[in-house]
Amino acid sequence: MELRQLEYFQMASRLKNITRAAERLNVSQPNITVAIKKLEAELGIQLFDRSQKQLSLTPEGTIFLNRIELALRNIQDAVLEVNDYKQLQKGTIKIGIPSMIGAYLFPRIFSSFQHLYPHLDIYLYEEGSMTIREQLERDELDFGIVILSDASSSLQLLPMARNQIVACVPEEHPLARKNSININDISEADLIMLKEGSFLRYMVLNKLKMANISPNIVLESNQIETIKGLVSTNVGISFLLDFIVKGTPGIKILPFEDPIYVDLGLAWKKERYISKAAQSFIDFCKNTLNEHH
Structure with a gap:
């Protein structure tokens, strides 16, 4: 039984797809297929139910996955700890950032840290806040810049900023005459939304659902400049954080009558070994916040 086989099995189990697992691990699909079949032959059990369109674990596969998850995590932590002793001046940090934060907030943090x-x-990975939290839980990232609401108790959190979700309305739109907006104002509006995995999308759609309003989503994108361009050319209304859209030509910012605030911060897994590289990033963020305050 080889470590590589276990890693391939773990990724295929998480993604429920051999092709996507191969892409994530940067290997060929046949490599993963052969490794898993050898693993099954060695164990004498079938790990995956292949009768369905989507790859799914057998009961035996589920038990085996639960056992090896902890073992692989311990191996990863052991490698990090040994490398800390071996190369005190080297290290790798994997950080997940939402597209909205990545474009406007993180570059300043990143450039200052890289200089030091x-x-x-x-390595930066751009995903929605909710997706990043899931990746942290699965030990696929060292850190994530996330919206902190409802974060798992297994994550350590460092609050960084509080911002408000605002409606972005074209200047010539009838709603632009208002100073604030309520959820009923957008019941018939064309909406431009962030894609699945975004906490902002979840919050806005949840408010619409609670008001029994079916959203009329005309476009979806995680490219913030694209969204702002679509709003300014009167394609529809969108929802972003206030500091991102402030001062954008052609867009009127409308806060909700019942304001929606979100707290942004740094998150990492509590139980994981924190490498010296990772600790330096935590310390840097804390110092930056103290200087800002």
């Missing part, structure tokens, strides 16, 4: 620690390799 040029020897560290930093």
Whole structure:
């Protein structure tokens, strides 16, 4: 039984798809298929039910996955700890950032940190806040810049900023004459939404659902500049954080009559070993916040 086989099995189980697992691990699909079949032959059990369109675990596969998840996590932490002793000036940090935060907030943090620690390799992964939290839970990221509401108790949180969700309305839209907006005002509006995995999308759609309003979503995108361009050219209304859309030509910002605030912050897994590279990033963020305040 090889470590590689276990890693391939773990990723295929998480993604429920051999092709996507191969893409994520940057290997060929046949490599994963062969490794899993060898693993099944060695164990003498079938790990996956292949009779369905979507790959799913057998009961034996579920038990096996639960056992190896902890083992693989311990191996990853052991490698990190050994590398800390071996190369105190080297390290890798994987950070998940929502597209909205990545474009407007993170570059300043990133450039300052990289200037102080040029020897560290930093990899950025752009996803929605809710998706990033899930990836942190699965140990796929070291850190995530996330919206902190309803975060799992297994995550350590460092609050960084509080912002407000606002409606972005074309300047020539009838609603632009208002100073604030309520959920009923947008019951018949064309909406431009962030894609699945975004906490902002979840919050807005949940408010519409509670008001028994079916949203009329005409476009979806995670490209913030694209969304702002669509709003300014009167394609529809969108919802973003206030500091991102402030001062954008052609767009009127309308806060909700019942304001919606979100707290942004840094999140990481509590039980994971924190490498020296990761600790340096935590300390840097804390110092930056103290200087700002």
